[in-house]
Amino acid sequence: MKRALTGLTLEELGALIKGAGHPAFRAGQIHDWLQKGAGFEGMKNLPQALLGELAAEYAAQGVRIEKTLRSKLDGTEKYLFALEDGNIVEGVFMRYAHGNTLCVSTQVGCRMGCAFCASGLEGLVRNMEPGEMLSQVLLAGALHREGQGRGVTNVVLMGSGEPLDNYENVLRFLRLLSAPRGMNISLRNVTLSTCGLVPEIDRLAGEDLPLTLSISLHAADDGRRREIMPVAKLYSIGALIESCKAYVKKTGRRVSFEYALIQGVNSTLEEADALAELLRGFQCHVNLIPVNFVPEKGLTAPGLGGIERFQARLQEKGVAVSRRREMGADIGGACGQLRRRHIENSAN
Numbered sequence: 001m002k003r004a005l006t007g008l009t010l011e012e013l014g015a016l017i018k019g020a021g022h023p024a025f026r027a028g029q030i031h032d033w034l035q036k037g038a039g040f041e042g043m044k045n046l047p048q049a050l051l052g053e054l055a056a057e058y059a060a061q062g063v064r065i066e067k068t069l070r071s072k073l074d075g076t077e078k079y080l081f082a083l084e085d086g087n088i089v090e091g092v093f094m095r096y097a098h099g100n101t102l103c104v105s106t107q108v109g110c111r112m113g114c115a116f117c118a119s120g121l122e123g124l125v126r127n128m129e130p131g132e133m134l135s136q137v138l139l140a141g142a143l144h145r146e147g148q149g150r151g152v153t154n155v156v157l158m159g160s161g162e163p164l165d166n167y168e169n170v171l172r173f174l175r176l177l178s179a180p181r182g183m184n185i186s187l188r189n190v191t192l193s194t195c196g197l198v199p200e201i202d203r204l205a206g207e208d209l210p211l212t213l214s215i216s217l218h219a220a221d222d223g224r225r226r227e228i229m230p231v232a233k234l235y236s237i238g239a240l241i242e243s244c245k246a247y248v249k250k251t252g253r254r255v256s257f258e259y260a261l262i263q264g265v266n267s268t269l270e271e272a273d274a275l276a277e278l279l280r281g282f283q284c285h286v287n288l289i290p291v292n293f294v295p296e297k298g299l300t301a302p303g304l305g306g307i308e309r310f311q312a313r314l315q316e317k318g319v320a321v322s323r324r325r326e327m328g329a330d331i332g333g334a335c336g337q338l339r340r341r342h343i344e345n346s347a348n
Helices: 010-019 025-035 048-057 130-144 163-177 198-205 222-228 237-251 269-278 304-316 337-347
Strands: 063-070 077-083 088-096 099-103 107-109 124-127 154-157 190-194 212-216 255-261 284-290 321-323
Touching: 010 025, 063 130, 077 130, 088 130, 099 130, 124 163, 130 163, 154 163, 163 190, 163 198, 190 198, 198 237, 212 237, 237 255, 255 304, 269 304, 284 304, 304 321
Parallel strands: 099 154, 154 190, 190 212, 212 255, 255 284, 284 321
Antiparallel strands: 063 077, 077 088, 088 099, 107 124
């Protein structure tokens, strides 16, 4: 598989161009085109000989948009990204008052096996490269850029895959994303979601990155969490919470906890009380998510009344809580659903 040029820093690209015997200024031209989401065919002011040499060894973006679905309800867009090796991942573009957010995938598939998630139904296929992650942002940004502004202003690592299971590649992606000559997106506008890999959370705390850490919690006791999330068999809730408290202390950044409400599993008022007790005195925020229905999983969300009662109970207990706005409901906004349909259709 050809490596994507978007995975190189400007300095690395300069060394590549210089080593091939071309003028150093060409690196800046190529880099600027890449940041606009261009492929080799779009780099009109570059010699064809140089582009041919690069294309023989590298892909420009390493990703292309295979299919786009657009919500009639809220304008949310869902992309099926095709990779150089034929694999498929998804991304979701969401418009908010504070800017445009892209949900990025970090792995093809996932090996975490969470009970409610469609992304891991086929297990982990492979880790994504930094350039492949960045190209998702570049391509979506190119579609929505107005003038000299950014088409994407915020990034959430909540697509397919567990970001901390692809640690080194994700860290490099974050540094590329925030590079001043690149997209220059502040890491304060980036949220990294993890199922709770405790050693990697501890490691991330030492990276001096001002991003927002979001923990997929989904239960307040170990027994229930192990039913929902196999990772809980490795790391107890107590160990996870202590790691999160250490993260807050070291970074000064508030931690967010995602809680997918599942009817008959974790949505009673007693479980709200247990969650409030677990998080008492902790600088955090709870994001309630009515679980998306995945036919292969068979799990459903509580009714609106049940969701509102759960939220109100947490508020009564002094927990900062909000309900995630449901985006792209008419296009299967939850990650994994479009990819799975594509795989099934391709097999028929």
